[in-house]
Amino acid sequence: MAAAIEESSREIIQAVIEKQKQFFKEGKTKPLDVRKQTLEKLADVVKNHEKEILHALKQDLNKSEMETYATEIGILLEEIRFTLKHIDEWAAPVKVKTAKTHVGSKAYKVPEPYGAALIIAPWNYPLQLAISPIIGAIASGNTAVIKPSELTPHTSNLIADIVHSHFDPEYIKVVEGGVDTTRHLLEQPFDYIFFTGSVPVGKVIMEAAAKQLIPVTLELGGKSPCIVDKTANIALAAKRIAFGKVTNAGQTCVAPDYLFVYKEVKEEFIEEFQKAVHDFYGKNPLTNDTFGKIVNERHFNRLTGYLQDGEILTGGRVDHASLKIEPTLMVPNDDSVPVMQDEIFGPIFPVMEFEVLDEVIEFINDRPKPLALYLFTSDDDVADKVNSSVSYGGGCVNDTLMHLATPYLPFGGVGESGIGNYHGESSFSTFSHYKSILKQTTKFDFSFRYPNSKFGLKIL
Ligand code: NAD
Numbered sequence: 001m002a003a004a005i006e007e008s009s010r011e012i013i014q015a016v017i018e019k020q021k022q023f024f025k026e027g028k029t030k031p032l033d034v035r036k037q038t039l040e041k042l043a044d045v046v047k048n049h050e051k052e053i054l055h056a057l058k059q060d061l062n063k064s065e066m067e068t069y070a071t072e073i074g075i076l077l078e079e080i081r082f083t084l085k086h087i088d089e090w091a092a093p094v095k096v097k098t099a100k101t102h103v104g105s106k107a108y109k110v111p112e113p114y115g116a117a118l119i120i121a122p123w124n125y126p127l128q129l130a131i132s133p134i135i136g137a138i139a140s141g142n143t144a145v146i147k148p149s150e151l152t153p154h155t156s157n158l159i160a161d162i163v164h165s166h167f168d169p170e171y172i173k174v175v176e177g178g179v180d181t182t183r184h185l186l187e188q189p190f191d192y193i194f195f196t197g198s199v200p201v202g203k204v205i206m207e208a209a210a211k212q213l214i215p216v217t218l219e220l221g222g223k224s225p226c227i228v229d230k231t232a233n234i235a236l237a238a239k240r241i242a243f244g245k246v247t248n249a250g251q252t253c254v255a256p257d258y259l260f261v262y263k264e265v266k267e268e269f270i271e272e273f274q275k276a277v278h279d280f281y282g283k284n285p286l287t288n289d290t291f292g293k294i295v296n297e298r299h300f301n302r303l304t305g306y307l308q309d310g311e312i313l314t315g316g317r318v319d320h321a322s323l324k325i326e327p328t329l330m331v332p333n334d335d336s337v338p339v340m341q342d343e344i345f346g347p348i349f350p351v352m353e354f355e356v357l358d359e360v361i362e363f364i365n366d367r368p369k370p371l372a373l374y375l376f377t378s379d380d381d382v383a384d385k386v387n388s389s390v391s392y393g394g395g396c397v398n399d400t401l402m403h404l405a406t407p408y409l410p411f412g413g414v415g416e417s418g419i420g421n422y423h424g425e426s427s428f429s430t431f432s433h434y435k436s437i438l439k440q441t442t443k444f445d446f447s448f449r450y451p452n453s454k455f456g457l458k459i460l
Contacts, residue, residue: 009177009181009184010184013175013181013184013185013188014188016145016169016173016175017116017145017188017189017190019169019170020116020143020145020170020171020173021115021116021143021189022170023143023168023170023171024113024115024116024142024143028170028171029113029138029141029142029143029171030113030141032087032088032091035087035091035138035139035140035141036084036087038138038167038171038172039080039083039084039087039135039138039139040080040084041166041167042080042131042134042135042138043076043077043080043081045162045163045166046073046076046077046080046131047077049158049162050073052158052162053068053072053073053127053155053158054068054069055154056127056152056154056155056157056158057072057126057127057154057155059154060123060126060152060153060154060155060295061124061126061152061248061249061251061292061293061295062289062291062292062293062322062324063248063292064289064290064292066290067247067248067290067292071125071128071247071248072125072127072128073127075128075132075405076127076128076131076132076135078407079132079135079407079423079424079427080135082407082424083135083136083139083407083424083427083428086424086425086428087139087428090111090139090425090428090429091111091139091140091141091428093108093109093110093111093437094108094109094110095107095108096108096109098438102438102440104440104441104443104444105438105439105440105441106438106439107436107437107438107439108436108437108439109434109435109436109437110434110435110436110437111140111428111429111432111433111434111435112141112432112433112434112435113140113141113142113431113432113433114140114142114191114192114215114431114432114433115142115143115190115191115192116142116143116144116145116189116190116191116192117133117134117137117142117143117144117145117190117191117192117193117194117431118144118145118147118185118186118188118190118192118193118194119133119134119137119144119145119146119147119194119195120147120182120185120193120194120195120196120197120205121133121146121147121148121149121196121197122149122196122197122198122253123149123150123151123152123295124248124251124252124253124295124345125248125252126148126149126152126155126156126159127155127158127159129196129219130146130148130149130159131146131159132422132423132427133194133196133217133422133427134146134172135427136422136426136427136428136430136431137192137194137431138172139427139428139431140427140428140430140431140432141432142191142192142431143170143171143172144171144172144173145172145173145174145175145185145190146159146163146172146173146174146175147174147175147176147177147181147182147185148160148174148176150176150177150178151295151296152295156174156176157176159174160174160176183208186205186208186209187208189212189214190212190214191214191215192214192215192216192217192431193205193209193214193215193216193217194216194217194219194422194430194431195216195217195218195219196219196220196253197219197220197221198220198221198343199220199221199222199343199368199416199417202218202220202418205218206218206419216419216420217412217418217419217420217421217422217430218413218418218419218420219253219411219412219413219418219420219422220253220371220413220416220417220418221253221343221345221371221417222257222343222368222369222370222371222413222416222417223257223258223342223343223344223367223368223370224254224255224256224257224370224371224372224373224374224392224395225256225257225258225259225260225360225364225370225373225374226241226244226256226257226258226259226260226373226374226375226376226400227259227260227261227357227360227373227374227375227376227377227386228241228259228260228261228262228265228269228376228377229262229357229375229376229377229379229382230262230264230265231377231378231379231382232265232376232377232378232398233376233378233398234265234268234269234272235272235275236398237269237272237376237398238269238272238273238275238276239272239276239279240376240398240399240400241256241259241273241349241374241376241400242273242276242277242280242327243276243280243400243401244256244374244400244401245327245347245349245400246277246280246281246285246291246292246327246347247292247401248292249291249292249293249294249324249325249346249347250327250344250345250346250347250348250349251292251294251295251299251345251346252345252401253371254371254372254394254395254400254401254403254404255344255345255400255401256349256372256374256400257343257344257370258332258340258344258349258350258351258352259349259350259351259352260352260353260354260360260363261351261352261353261354262353262354262355263353263354263355266351266353269351270313270314270329270351273314273329273349274314274315274329277314277315277327284317284326285324285326285327286317286318286319286322286324286326291324292324293322293323293324294323294324294325294346295323296323297323299345299346300318300320300323300325302342303325303344303345303346303348304318304325305338306330306338306339306342306344306346306348307328307330307348309330309332309333309337309338309339309340309350310330310331310332310333310337310339310350311330311331312328312329312330313328313329313330313331313351314327314328314329315327315328315329315347316328316330325346325347325348326347327347327349328347328348328349329349329351330348330349330350330351331350331351331352332350332352335363357382357385357386361385361386361389361390364390365389365390365391368415368416368417369391369392369393369413369414369415369416369417370390370392370393370417371392371393371394371413371417371418372392372393372394372395372396372400372403373386373390373392373395374395374396374397374399374400375387375395375396375397375398376397376398377397377398378398383397391414391415392414392417393411393412393413393414393417393418393421394409394410394411394412404423406423406424407423407424407425408424409423409424410422410423410424410425410426411423411426412426442460443459443460444457444458444459444460445457445458445460446458
């Protein structure tokens with residue numbers, strides 16, 4: 001059991017929140033110039049600490065430099081660039097129409113920051129998922145406390161070091177720790193909570209937030225299905241699916257979790273998937289230094305346990321010393337085995353064949369709404385059918401993962417896979433309350449709105 005946090009740490013946390021709330025109250029985070037300068041500084045800090053970031057992610061997850069740049073650093077820099085480009089437009093009051101009954105008045109939606117935001121991050125993209133939400137929080141004029149994951153300690157320490165040496169703690173502060181620290185943070189009077197993590201912990205967060213009626217965004221996980229139709233370009237589909245499954249060794253919230261492949265193209269798919277893996281990492285991915293490792297022994301043991309849940313088609317080798325698992329295709333014994341019940345979150349990919357698309361749709365719709373869905377087809381009718389009959393957070397036709405790497409698309413789940421969304425303008429709106437303001441005319445007044453008055457118009 002994790003040790004309860006020390007009384008002194010509790011006091012420090014309380015003092016941090018009080019100071020952030022005071023800083024916000026004094027209006028220090030609101031000027032647009034301050035927000036822009038802070039975001040520019042954040043981009044510089046990320047760029048200037050690139051080497052340390054690459055090193056920390058190599059230690060925590062054996063991420064290659066290319067992968068860290070593409071999935072952590074690059075995404076953050078692009079998000080900041082995009083936000084700076086659009087912030088004036090997003091922060092401006094939006095004039096809206098008024099109803100006929102409101103003739104003479106003007107109406108506006110005015111974004112305002114919530115106040116002090118708490119951001120709780122997971123370990124799988126430990127830099128990106130801790131920093132990306134603060135881009136929205138800062139752009140909208142909030143202060144932020146970041147709680148990185150304790151499972152990736154090198155990145156967590158680095159985030160704390162670089163944030164504390166470049167930003168005022170009354171504005172942005174990192175609080176490191178595990179479950180007890182998070183619990184204590186959840187007792188504080190934050191104005192917004194942005195959580196990224198698992199479904200069970202998401203429920204804990206929402207329950208804690210409900211006690212103080214704090215609004216939340218929950219970016220959660222679950223099992224994201226992948227479908228390969230008979231009309232798909234099989235070689236390309238296999239390559240793009242393999243990319244989605246091997247990136248960060250499958251430890252990606254939107255990684256394809258399991259596959260339905262059309263019966264006649266199954267063998268070709270398996271061959272092409274294996275070829276793609278070999279093209280990426282050679283014949284033995286376990287010895288390739290650019291292939292990611294599983295975050296810790298507990299998750300390694302959980303994942304290797306899934307290898308007993310069916311027949312291995314390709315891969316299946318594991319290396320306990322380096323915590324690596326070969327990208328593996330397997331046929332599950334049935335859909336009740338753990339690999340078909342749990343979110344896999346690793347490079348193991350159950351494959352099932354189908355002949356009737358309606359049965360695949362029914363299978364998916366009988367389960368919690370997925371965070372992502374990937375469909376490979378060249379038939380627009382098939383794409384329309386799947387997309388109009390399955391509810392899911394977001395996804396791709398003929399690709400994997402890429403929908404989350406564009407700031408033009410909101411990113412988030414639905415049902416059990418999450419509440420709310422972010423990226424680009426959605427990050428700004430997530431951390432903003434839109435105040436509705438009606439500005440009434442004083443040039444005339446309708447008498448009929450008042451009790452016991454006759455219809456009439458009075459010019460003032
Ligand atoms: P997690 O839910 O175990 O932990 C997330 C955060 O919550 C960590 O900072 C952790 O310290 C804290 N935490 C853990 N248990 C807690 C408790 N009982 N009370 C309070 N706080 C607690 O998730 P994880 O293992 O770090 O990440 C993996 C999960 O996150 C997967 O389910 C994955 O799909 C999901 N995820 C979702 C997204 C997304 O954007 N939707 C992105 C990445 C990961």
